[in-house]
Amino acid sequence: MPVILRKLLACGLLLWASLHAMSGVAQERGLQSITSAEVARGDWQTMRAPADGWQPVSIPDFINGRWPGFDGVVWYRLQWEQADAEQPTALTLEYINMAGAVYVNGILVGRDANLVEPLSRAWKTPRFFVLEPPVLKAGHNTLLIRVSGLTTYGPGIGEVSVGAVDAARALYEHYLARRVDGLRFVFAVDATLGVFFIMLWLMRRREVAFGWYGLSTLIWLGWQANFIVTSTWPFASNHTWAVINACFLPLFAGTFTMFVLRFCERRWPRAEFAMWVGIALGIAFLLLLPAAQSDGYRVQLIIASGLLATAANVLLLVLAWRGKRIEPRVLSVVALLNVLAAVHDILTLQRIVFLANDYYADATAFANTLGIAAVLAWRYARNLDRIEHFNVKLQHDVDAARSELADNLQRQHEVEMTHARIGERLNLVRDLHDGLGGSLTGSIAAIEHAPQKLSVPYLLKLLRDLRDELRLIVDTSAYDPQSSGSFGEQLVPLRHRMTRLLDAKGVVCRWSPAGLDTLHLPSAQALDVLRFLQEALTNSLKHSGATEVDVAVQYETGVLTVAVTDNGSGVGAEPSTGAGMQSMQARARRLGGEFHIESAPGRTRVAIHNALAGRLPVR
Incomplete structure (x- = not known):
């Protein structure tokens, strides 16, 4: 048998022994048990014992065994001899079932509240009385117990003891604790x-x-x-x-x-x-x-x-x-x-x-409590062991997963760095081809077409254009969006050069930047924005005949808006067919925005709306 079962059985036996040991101890401390009595049936309404009809009985007594199915009143008459009436004596009754009244030598010493229906339910309650003169007499004493009982509840009386007060009180407390x-x-x-x-x-x-x-x-x-x-x-x-x-x-x-x-x-x-x-x-x-x-x-x-x-x-x-x-x-x-x-x-x-x-x-409900408590304790201890082992295994698995994740992140970082370098190189190649390459091709074609007509100022202009293209590529390629600098700082060189060119042609240029100090762009996106501005301003300078140009570059709540408006002659009936317009449309798509153009004599506006929305990481 498992140890826990043996312990539960031992506790149960010990509890049973302790419950049944008190009465014997009390008897040895000077109590006299009254084990014989007389019994007679009475009437519900009278509080007097009957004059006849008494029968001898043993105590404890159950009425059902003598008068089966009887609901009513019975009287018990018990007698004992008291050597010294001056010595305090106590009377202890184990129970009266259901309700009752107690008389000693014809004097009422205690009763329940209701002796007729609805009867007081006192069937588990022990009684304790201290008897002194004139209730107690030297020599012969008579105890009368009136019992109002119902056959359903097994009417009768329990053990009756008289003797020393301390011993009787100890027995009463034992009855009280048990019952x-x-x-x-x-x-x-x-x-x-x-x-x-x-x-x-x-x-x-x-x-x-x-x-x-x-x-x-x-x-x-x-x-x-x-x-x-x-x-x-x-x-x-x-x-x-x-x-x-x-x-x-x-x-x-x-x-x-x-x-x-x-x-x-x-x-x-x-x-x-x-x-x-x-x-x-x-x-x-x-x-x-x-x-x-x-x-x-x-x-x-x-x-x-x-x-x-x-x-x-x-x-x-x-x-x-x-x-x-x-x-x-x-x-x-x-x-x-x-x-x-x-x-x-x-x-x-x-x-x-x-x-x-x-x-x-x-009483076995308490044993149920002990059993269920033992089950819960066993389950708790077992689950605690499982949790401890699970925690150890979980920590081992977490460490292994962390190590594997670190390796994967390192490999992913290396791949991303490689892709970034390739992407930057492709962007640089594209911008060299689109910007500097186009300028070089145009300049070479002009020189080859009429070399004898080239003047020094014209050659200087071609060289300056090539220099500006190269500087724009170098500036955007060197820009680091993770540094403390912002896109507003990168816009400064282009703004300075284009404003100077426009002023030289007598064109008034007004810039309206907003929120650019908080904008940090990767090199490719920064170059797309700058190329868009450069292309739009170049069109206004070379083709529109405008005298005023307004430039708006605004960043708010994660959305970038870029717009160039002039008062020139417009861009013709089909503005989207030119190479410059197609280039601006492509850059708007790469920025995730919407390209818009409004053209009419006296007002032309090209713009990118909703650019970068949801495309930038939170810093």
């Missing part, structure tokens, strides 16, 4: 445990077994309340209370059976459906029966429910030891205790065994 405080403690534990497992199921819906366990525990509280509450509220009689209370037991048996099946990873749909149909019919039949016929059926329903719960515990034992999981085996120890308690309680309810008016099913 009242212990039940309240178990009730509180069950309530807490039921709410805990319901919340666990709500947070982890796959834990269906624990959801059923939490529900069964909360339903069990409805049945367990029968042993704790002291009044019939909110019902008018003990009969109604008993009927409603009995409905909880079959519901508990059903939910506990569902817990066993789910905990052992079993699903039996047909059997489960048949079980719930039977439970529903049994409860409905109990609620519909007339009061005169319901008591017998209610007892049978309680027995059937107990047998169902016992069968569920036996099933847990069988499934636990047929399988290999440790958790069901832990609970199988508790299941064995539940089976033993259920057998005892059924025999006690049927008055087959008259050991005492005690039921142990409520």
Whole structure:
């Protein structure tokens, strides 16, 4: 047997021994147990003991064994000899079932609130009285106990002891702890445990077994309340209370059976459906029966429910030891205790065994708590080990993935650097071909066509144009967008040269830059923007005959707008067919913008709208 099972069994045996050891210790401390008495039936309305009809009985006593089916009042007469009336003496009663009044030498020393229906539900409550003169007499003393009882609850009285006050109080406290405080403690534990497992199921819906366990525990509280509450509220009689209370037991048996099946990873749909149909019919039949016929059926329903719960515990034992999981085996120890308690309680309810008016099913709820706590502790420890091992493996996998990612990033960086160099070279080749190459070709063609007509100023102009083309390429190629410089700084040289050329021709040029200090462009994009401006301004200078030119270069919220407007003669009927216009359109596409041209005598505007939108990284 696993160590944890042996420890649980040892705890259970130790708890049982401690509960049954107190009475013997108390007897050895100077208490006298009164074990014989006389009993007679009385009347609901009278508070006087009958004059005749007394029969000898032994204490404890159960009325049902003598007068089966009797609901009414009985009187018990007990006697003892007191050597010294001046010596304080205490009287301890284990219980009076259901309600009662206590007289010593004809003097009332204590009574329950309601001695007729609805009776006070005092059947689990021990009594303690300190007796002194004139109540207590030297020599012969008579104790009368009036019991108002219902056959449903097994009316009668428990152990009766008289003697030293301290010893009697110790015995009373033992009775109180076992019959009242212990039940309240178990009730509180069950309530807490039921709410805990319901919340666990709500947070982890796959834990269906624990959801059923939490529900069964909360339903069990409805049945367990029968042993704790002291009044019939909110019902008018003990009969109604008993009927409603009995409905909880079959519901508990059903939910506990569902817990066993789910905990052992079993699903039996047909059997489960048949079980719930039977439970529903049994409860409905109990609620519909007339009061005169319901008591017998209610007892049978309680027995059937107990047998169902016992069968569920036996099933847990069988499934636990047929399988290999440790958790069901832990609970199988508790299941064995539940089976033993259920057998005892059924025999006690049927008055087959008259050991005492005690039921142990409520006490084994604490054993259930220990078992479930052990299961949770086992599961927590096992999951913690899994998490620790998973963390170690995860860290190893993360380190391996990080190393692989670093290698991949390094290779990707090298590839991107290679592509960038190739791209820069291609851009440089293209710009040399489009800009400087075109200028050289044009200059060579002019010289070859009429070399004898070339003047020095004309040659100087050709050389200056070639120099400007070369300087533009060098400036844009040397521009680093990752440095602290902005595109506005790169625009300065082109703005200076073009403004000087326009001024030399008598053309007024107005520049409107905005937001360029925050704009950083790669070399290829910067060159496209500058080439677009250069081409547009050159057209205004050479072909339009304009006297005023407005240049707008604006960057706002990630969008670049470039526009050149002049007051020249326009660009003709088909402005998009020229080589210059096609070049500007191509550069607008590479910048991701839209190329627009508006041409009319007195106003011509070429522009790129929405350039760079979503194409630049966030800095």
